[in-house]
Amino acid sequence: MPTSTACRDADVAESLADAVRRASETHTPLRIVGGDSKRFFGRPSTDDVLSVASHRGVIAYEPTELVITARAGTPIVDIEALLATRGQMLAFEPPVFGPTSTIGGVVATGLSGPRRPFAGAVRDFVLGVTVLDGQGRSLRLGGTVVKNVAGFDGFRLMAGALGCLGVLLDVSLRVVPKPRAERALSLQLDNSASATLLTGLVRRPLPVSGAFHDGARLNLRLSGADAAVAQAAREIGGEDAPLGPWDDLRHMRLPLLSAPRLWRLAVPRTAGDLTLEGRWLHDWAGAQRWLVTDELADQVRAVAVAVGGHATLFRGAGPDEAVFTSLPPPLLALHQRLKATFDPAGIINPGRMYKEL
Amino acid sequence: MLDRFDPALDPTFVAPDRTRLIARLKAFLPNDGLLTTPEAMKVYESDGLAAYRGMPGLVALPRKTAEVRAVLMICADMGVPVVARGAGTGLSGGALPFPGCVLLSLSRFNQILGVDPDAMTARVQPGVRNLAISEAAAPFGLFYAPDPSSQLACSIGGNVAENAGGVHCLKYGLTVHNLQSVELVTLEGEIITLGGPAPDAPGFDLMALITGSEGLLGVITEVTVKLLPQPVHARVLLAAFASVRAGGEAVAAIIAAGIIPAGLEMMDNLALTAAEAHVHAGYPTDAAAILLCELDGATADIDEEMARVISVCEAAGATQTRVACDEAERAQFWAGRKGAFPAMGRLAPDYYCIDGTIPRRRLADVLEEIARLSREHGLPVANVFHAGDGNLHPLILYDARVDGQMEQAETLGGAILELCVAVGGSITGEHGVGREKINQMCAQFGTPEIEIFAAIKAAFDPAGLLNPGKAIPTLARCAEFGAMHVHKGAVPFAHLDRL
Incomplete structure (x- = not known):
């Protein structure tokens, strides 16, 4: 890709499609790259790079529609800055690992931040995508309206698919108004007392927008209208706390989250403490648990699966190590058939999610 | 009309040996589980789009997932089309029988398997009615948010198949946003669970793909939905406009002001006068259009947001704004909206x-x-x-x-x-x-x-x-x-x- 265009808006969909077509004809596997800021995530790949970074720019943003459409290479920081000028934001608070991080990468990895249990995940806000399939055909799936049930929701399928089903060209996302008030609280509670308190709190219509336990304290964030936030803060108690650590949590800058080998366990919020030795950080009111441990990978996965969840070796997987929890055979077979549907030659991010895909 | 399938434009299948099909299905379905006569099958001729009609070959009424699996495997083996049906309230002919098909009714899957107030989920069979879920959750202060107009009658399996919406999905999302997991039986007879009790599942988001897939990919045999806390308080505003354009502009302006109402509905003169005659909701029949804007949340916030909504509507040219003074009037305003479809019978x-x-x-x-x-x-x-x-x-x-x-x-x-x-x-x-x-x-x-x-x-x-x-x-x-x-x-x- 020519680097001279990487800093300005450009539509290079045609040359990307050509590149995919050529790769398809020659059976050359490609590694799709946006800002390459999440290279650590997923199974490692040494395939030829297909850079989407120069396919960039906001195509449409109409604040009254609560929808933004941008080319996949558009930096996520630019998009968030633009939304902020109109008092809007991305509700799913994606982690941003650097200024080069792109909206395409955000959707492809499907990673959501602290607000996820209260506002929804990336897949909940994707309204449509244009994607190149493995033969370089451009497909427009979904649209730019909030309600649209025509055709299969192939666009939602792209969220978190790690690029294994195609190369995202542009994405349309639903955005939300920024809350008028935001406030952080901190409570001196151990993990199990914190879990009990949270079970009661989330069942009530309170404006909670984040809940994490850092090993020592329960941290709560409240977002919403002024009166609701003030009233909830009075009811919950605890101490006022700065909002800064919430940004650090979101962008995974807290010390534990920067560990070279980091596990992510997605489990039922009510699962209770898990029997794995190590250092924990419980986010999403206990449904997303970060773990730094010396326990064996099989053991970590077995414990997560036993409570109905799964474990991802989020960072630090060795060359032959599995990253994601394996799928039951019938489900894997469906994944393989879907992969073959979108990418018959198997050239788009092969093996990035599972060795068999 | 489109209820006639066209061999040149639609899929075609070789007609199976009906006697053999019945014999094989009977081995898995109890006595009343298979309907074969035209009289018995008559009610399955159409769904909520009553203008479209067609006769199925057979109607299967399984009670267990294993029976659904057997029906699908037999049909796969014999090359027989299968049309799954929930409560039959759909408005697009999705459950219209394909000629010679086995119509697979999930109406006997009607059990609520459990409400977990701590996990805030309800595990239900697909034939459970939408409203029954909220009723079962109500003692815990919880509700199931998507509320299609047919919620008294429509079933959750059909809601998943259609990705149903409703009045409140502007704020609370569609069916796809309110699901925890789905059990699906494939034509090959695999029973697979998509989603799960954790916030996400490994692999592709197949639960999202299944939602809204209109019975083309598999048959849903169990659904776990997310429940939300019931809002403390709700108020509704009625705003009248002298032109449809002014009403439309008010809608955009409300959203632009950063307000996401729990419901924001519009009716034009023809609809509102019919509704008014039908249920006496108190609508101004001289208006070209009215908006109903419902806000929910903490009392103080509703008051503050309502003031902003009113000023936005006035700026857009509202000729009248009225906030329902109590719960009875709020119900009355909504009764007009909900009664608008039946009120068309007057016209x-x-x-x-x-x-x-x-x-x-x-x-x-x-x-x-x-x-x-x-x-x-x-x-x-x-x-x-x-x-x-x-x-x-x-x-x-x-x-x-x-x-x-x-x-x-x-x-x-x-x-x-x-x-x-x-x-x-x-x-x-x-x-x-x-x-x-x-x-x-x-x-x-x-x-x-x-x-x-x-x-x-x-x-x-x-x-x-x-x-x-x-x-x-x-x-x-x-x-x-x-x-x-x-x-x-x-x-x-x-x-x-x-x-």
């Missing part, structure tokens, strides 16, 4: 409900264009719809006893849907494509998209036996349908700005 013997979505900012343009199309086609159209998310429900009034009027209504409906696509919207917001909008799919999508949809279906159902002739048109149908439009001349709605 015409039949009505045909359309379900397009458009970008909110095009609301006024599109409503004016619908009025023009209504005059052109000679049938009145009343509008009552989810304005907040741009989901129109034009109601075409006609008389089925008058020869040709049903076809005329169908043609006008098709023209309205193509208008929605032309301004950047969709042919269906919540009712699904089903059989009804199979031709308009060709207007919304091009050949590559139709091909990929067909390939996705083939990944789950290689023989194409699940709900054939619905939701995804054949390329032959699109060629035929496209040719018809080229013949008519230029691009439809050339005089409107496109996105």
Whole structure:
């Protein structure tokens, strides 16, 4: 890709499609790259790079529609800055690992931040995508309206698919108004007392927008209208706390989250403490648990699966190590058939999610 | 009419040996689990789109997942099409029997398997009614948010198959946003669980793909839904406007002000006067349009937001704004909206409900264009719809006893849907494509998209036996349908700005 265009808006969909077509004809596997800021995530790949970074720019943003459409290479920081000028934001608070991080990468990895249990995940806000399939055909799936049930929701399928089903060209996302008030609280509670308190709190219509336990304290964030936030803060108690650590949590800058080998366990919020030795950080009111441990990978996965969840070796997987929890055979077979549907030659991010895909 | 399947444009199957099929199914279904006579099968002739009718070959009424699995495996083995059906309230002919099919009714899967107030989920069988879930959750202060108008009768399995919406989905999302997990039986007889008790599941988001797949990919045998805390308080505003355009502008301005109402509904004069005569909701019958705007949350916030909504409406030219003074008046305002469809009976013997979505900012343009199309086609159209998310429900009034009027209504409906696509919207917001909008799919999508949809279906159902002739048109149908439009001349709605 020519680097001279990487800093300005450009539509290079045609040359990307050509590149995919050529790769398809020659059976050359490609590694799709946006800002390459999440290279650590997923199974490692040494395939030829297909850079989407120069396919960039906001195509449409109409604040009254609560929808933004941008080319996949558009930096996520630019998009968030633009939304902020109109008092809007991305509700799913994606982690941003650097200024080069792109909206395409955000959707492809499907990673959501602290607000996820209260506002929804990336897949909940994707309204449509244009994607190149493995033969370089451009497909427009979904649209730019909030309600649209025509055709299969192939666009939602792209969220978190790690690029294994195609190369995202542009994405349309639903955005939300920024809350008028935001406030952080901190409570001196151990993990199990914190879990009990949270079970009661989330069942009530309170404006909670984040809940994490850092090993020592329960941290709560409240977002919403002024009166609701003030009233909830009075009811919950605890101490006022700065909002800064919430940004650090979101962008995974807290010390534990920067560990070279980091596990992510997605489990039922009510699962209770898990029997794995190590250092924990419980986010999403206990449904997303970060773990730094010396326990064996099989053991970590077995414990997560036993409570109905799964474990991802989020960072630090060795060359032959599995990253994601394996799928039951019938489900894997469906994944393989879907992969073959979108990418018959198997050239788009092969093996990035599972060795068999 | 579209309830006739066309061998040249729709999938075709070789008729099976019916006696052998019955014998094989009987081995798995208890005595009353299989209906084979025309009299017994009569009620399954149509769904909520009653104008479309067809007879199934057989009706299977399983009670257990193992029985569903057996039916599917036998049908797969014998090459028999299968049409799954929930409560039969769908409005797009999605459960219309395909000729000779086994109609698989999930009505006996009607148990609530459990409400977990701590996890805030309800595990239910697919035949459980939408409203029954909220009723079961109410003692815990929880509710299931998606609320289609048919929520008294419609079943959750059908809601998942259609990705149903409702009045409150502007704030609380569609069915897809409120699911925790789904159990699905494939035609091959695999029982798979998509999603799970954790916030996400490894692999592709197949639960999202299944939601809204209209029975083309598998049969849903269990659903776990998310429950939400009931809001503390809700208030509703009625705002009247002297023109539909002013009302449409108020809708965009409310959203632009950073307010996401729990519901934001609009009715035009024809709809609101009929509703008023029907339920005496207190609507101003001299208004060209009214908005109902419901806000929920903490009391102090509602008061503050309501003041802002009122000033936005006034700035947009509202001739009247009235906040319901108590719960009784709030219920009364909503009764008019909810009674609007039945109220159409006062205006015409039949009505045909359309379900397009458009970008909110095009609301006024599109409503004016619908009025023009209504005059052109000679049938009145009343509008009552989810304005907040741009989901129109034009109601075409006609008389089925008058020869040709049903076809005329169908043609006008098709023209309205193509208008929605032309301004950047969709042919269906919540009712699904089903059989009804199979031709308009060709207007919304091009050949590559139709091909990929067909390939996705083939990944789950290689023989194409699940709900054939619905939701995804054949390329032959699109060629035929496209040719018809080229013949008519230029691009439809050339005089409107496109996105």
